[in-house]
Each structure stands twice: as structure tokens, then as C-alpha cells.
Amino acid sequence: MVLFSLLLTVQVAAWASTHETQDWQPVELKREITRPQPMTGLVLWPETARHLHDTYGQTIQLEFSYCLPCKVVRGCHEDGMIEYDWSWFDNILADVASRGHQLIARFRYEYPSSRDVDGQRGTTAVPAYIKQRQDYSETFAENPNNDGPTWYADWNNTELQRFTLQFYTDFARRYAHDPRLAFLEVGFGHWAEYHIYGTKLVLGKNFPSKAFQKRFFEHMDTVMTDIPWAVSVDAADRRYSPVVEDPSLQALTFGSFDDSFMHKSHELSSGGGFNERCWNAIGQGTRWQHGVCGGEISYYSSNDQRSFLSPDGLYGHTWTEQAAKYHITFMISNDAPRGGVATPERFREGSMATGYRFVVRKCETNGTTTRLQVTNEGVAPIYHDAWFAIGNTRSATSLRGLLPGDEMMVEIPAVPRPDGSDVHIVSDHILPQQEIEFAAY
Numbered sequence: 001m002v003l004f005s006l007l008l009t010v011q012v013a014a015w016a017s018t019h020e021t022q023d024w025q026p027v028e029l030k031r032e033i034t035r036p037q038p039m040t041g042l043v044l045w046p047e048t049a050r051h052l053h054d055t056y057g058q059t060i061q062l063e064f065s066y067c068l069p070c071k072v073v074r075g076c077h078e079d080g081m082i083e084y085d086w087s088w089f090d091n092i093l094a095d096v097a098s099r100g101h102q103l104i105a106r107f108r109y110e111y112p113s114s115r116d117v118d119g120q121r122g123t124t125a126v127p128a129y130i131k132q133r134q135d136y137s138e139t140f141a142e143n144p145n146n147d148g149p150t151w152y153a154d155w156n157n158t159e160l161q162r163f164t165l166q167f168y169t170d171f172a173r174r175y176a177h178d179p180r181l182a183f184l185e186v187g188f189g190h191w192a193e194y195h196i197y198g199t200k201l202v203l204g205k206n207f208p209s210k211a212f213q214k215r216f217f218e219h220m221d222t223v224m225t226d227i228p229w230a231v232s233v234d235a236a237d238r239r240y241s242p243v244v245e246d247p248s249l250q251a252l253t254f255g256s257f258d259d260s261f262m263h264k265s266h267e268l269s270s271g272g273g274f275n276e277r278c279w280n281a282i283g284q285g286t287r288w289q290h291g292v293c294g295g296e297i298s299y300y301s302s303n304d305q306r307s308f309l310s311p312d313g314l315y316g317h318t319w320t321e322q323a324a325k326y327h328i329t330f331m332i333s334n335d336a337p338r339g340g341v342a343t344p345e346r347f348r349e350g351s352m353a354t355g356y357r358f359v360v361r362k363c364e365t366n367g368t369t370t371r372l373q374v375t376n377e378g379v380a381p382i383y384h385d386a387w388f389a390i391g392n393t394r395s396a397t398s399l400r401g402l403l404p405g406d407e408m409m410v411e412i413p414a415v416p417r418p419d420g421s422d423v424h425i426v427s428d429h430i431l432p433q434q435e436i437e438f439a440a441y
Contacts, residue, residue, distance in 0.1 A: 039102060
């Protein structure tokens with residue numbers, strides 16, 4: 001019995017010696033972040049991005065386009081199934097992706113004075129099959145807020161309500177895993193920005209009822225699990241929206257966009273402060289942690305877009321300061337290159353002031369596993385999954401949701417090359433031309 005115990009002890013010791021993990025040894029990584037990161041930065045419209053691609057193409061990662069439901073809907077069958085032809089939208093995605101960029105899409109119904117539906121000013125983008133119904137009747141305003149003639153969707157119509165919910169269900173099913181699409185903006189009213197300035201608001205007629213809006217938000221939260229979506233900060237206005245009055249809606253993980261960012265009275269400290277109050281009300285200071293935040297530099301003055309990148313900023317606030325304060329991931333700045341301030345280099349710097357910025361503080365391996373100490377030195381998290389990898393072997397831990405200033409330990413069941421050159425970040429949500437960089441010193 002004594003001999004058996006001795007033999008067993010020797011066998012266990014031998015097994016432990018054979019399988020003993022090596023000590024952790026440092027791997028020296030040398031990396032820099034040299035350009036704007038995928039799914040972040042300043043944004044141009046496709047026409048401008050196409051025209052300026054040679055000079056500004058490497059300064060951006062995103063392009064923005066309004067999109068029209070009527071351009072992709074061909075009709076509706078008797079059983080309620082909607083008939084689509086997605087080629088119009090696919091062409092936009094293909095064009096943007098051809099420049100190595102991703103799309104921010106916003107589907108809208110109303111756009112004052114716009115002729116892009118049928119050549120007539122202010123026509124809604126409601127699908128034709130709904131407009132042809134006898135129980136559908138739009139309203140009209142001649143010149144609301146001096147923006148020109150505008151037709152308004154009939155939100156009393158149950159088929160328009162049903163279609164709107166079904167449309168986003170079908171959209172998510174088709175595009176949830178399409179890397180050409182980065183983010184989706186949604187909303188109602190002029191430009192889908194949650195207001196109809198200059199005409200009388202009639203909930204349930206020219207603007208959705210609060211009851212339908214609640215259904216819409218809950219529906220979007222259910223179907224848009226893989227496409228980060230955002231709503232105008234104007235949805236904080238209680239006249240239009242139920243969001244700030246309903247804790248269950250506030251708890252949803254949608255993001256926010258602000259299409260008059262950095263205008264003269266944007267901040268409480270500058271006077272007025274409507275926008276800042278909206279950000280605070282709809283975000284409660286934490287929405288950015290789960291929902292993407294962005295928008296468009298103000299057009300209140302023709303100088304705003306053209307000068308916001310000035311070292312002196314606008315109205316006492318610099319771009320870098322405001323991007324950090326509101327945890328901005330993207331910002332439409334289409335007119336900035338026309339102003340003389342936004343040189344390609346300054347545009348690149350402005351883009352790099354947004355979004356995430358991953359830094360590896362430590363990299364070490366024990367001969368079978370590699371572990372990284374990673375922090376986010378940016379102003380926002382990444383809102384799609386991304387993983388550190390060695391070759392084709394990914395970590396089980398996604399970088400999605402790593403907040404600025406926070407750290408995480410990432411383990412990869414693989415061993416890097418001695419110089420760490422095969423350590424990289426992979427994501428299924430970026431284009432083949434794109435790369436998520438990281439810094440390591």
C-alpha cells in the first residue's frame with residue numbers, strides 16, 4: 001500500500017511537470033493609430049465624397065444619405081406581404097463601399113421642398129400603394145418655417161403604421177450583417193428629425209400618436225439587435241414624443257443624433273441651451289454607453305460647418321471639447337471642406353477626435369495562450385463586435401462596449417510571432433478595405 005501511494009505520487013508529479021504552464025513572457029508590440037477608425041469620424045455625403053475622394057477619401061470612414069421607402073417598395077400583396085425591390089438602396093451601399101467607406105442611412109417620409117421623390121416639391125416618400133388607398137389622406141403646408149412646400153404623411157392610416165413597423169423588420173432581416181451599413185437613423189417629421197416646425201402639430205394626423213411611437217420604439221429595440229440605430233435628440237420634446245416620460249422607453253438602447261450640433265445657442269453656457277437640455281433629458285448622461293451618438297454640424301449659420309474645426313472653435317467651444325463631452329462617434333460635416341479651415345489634414349484630425357481608440361498596455365504569452373491588457377482612450381465605445389486575434393484565432397471577448405478609460409484582459413488561445421506582427425483586430429462589420437488599428441508602445 002505504501003509502495004502504491006509512492007508510485008501514485010510520482011506519477012502525479014510527473015504529469016504536473018509535463019503539463020506545467022510556462023511563465024508569462026512579455027511580447028513587445030509596436031503599433032500606432034494613423035487614421036480615422038472604421039465606423040467613426042467626420043462624414044460627407046456621397047456626392048461630395050465622390051468629388052473629393054482623391055484629397056479627403058482617407059480622412060473619412062463614413063458617408064451619409066437620406067433614403068426613401070417609396071424607392072424600394074413595389075406594392076403589397078393581399079396577405080399583407082410587402083413587395084420590395086432593394087436595388088435602389090443596394091446601389092447606394094455599393095457606391096459608398098467602392099470608396100472603402102460605410103453608410104449611415106436615414107429613411108424619411110417628409111422633406112420640405114425636396115423633389116427627389118417625383119420631381120414635385122415636398123412630396124412624401126410614403127410608398128405609392130399606401131397613397132392609393134381611399135382611407136389615406138395627406139395634409140399640406142405651403143411654406144412651413146420658410147422651408148418650402150411640404151406634404152405630411154397621414155398617421156391616422158393604420159396601413160401606414162403597419163407598413164412602418166414591417167419595413168424595419170424586413171430591413172433588419174436583410175441588412176443586419178451587411179458590413180456596408182454602419183448605422184441607421186430613424187424618426188418622424190421634417191427630415192425625420194422629430195419636429196414639424198412652422199405648421200400646426202396634430203398628433204395622430206401629421207405626426208404619429210404617442211401610442212404608436214411607443215410601439216415603434218419597442219419594435220425597433222426588438223428587431224434592430226445587430227444594427228445600431230439612433231433617434232434625434234429632439235425626441236426629448238414632450239410635445240412630440242413620449243420617450244422622456246416613459247422609463248421603459250428610456251431604458252432602450254437606441255442612440256442619439258443632433259442635426260444642429262455646435263450652433264450658437266447649443267450649450268446652456270452659451271444661452272438658450274435647448275440642444276444640451278435635450279441631450280441630458282433623452283440620454284440621462286449614459287445613453288452613449290450603449291447607443292451610438294452623432295449628428296450633423298449646424299447650418300443655422302453658413303459659417304458653422306465651414307469653421308467648426310478652427311482651433312478657436314465656434315461660440316466659445318472647440319470641436320474636440322464638444323466631441324468628448326457628448327461622446328460623439330460620427331458627425332456629418334459636408335460643407336466643411338469649402339471653408340478653408342478643414343484642410344484634409346485637419347479633417348483627418350477632426351475625425352480622429354471621435355469614437356473609440358484601443359491601446360494595448362501589456363502583451364504576454366505563456367507558450368499556449370496570449371493575453372492583452374486593453375484600454376479605450378477614445379471618447380466612445382465601439383458599437384459593433386470586434387475581437388483581438390492572432391492569425392485566424394480570435395479572442396472569445398469582444399471589444400464592444402469597452403468604455404473610455406476602462407480596461408479589459410483579453411486572452412487568445414494562440415501564440416504570436418516574436419515581433420507580435422500577427423496580433424490584430426478583426427470584425428465582421430467592416431469592409432475588406434478597412435482595418436481597426438490599435439496603439440501599443
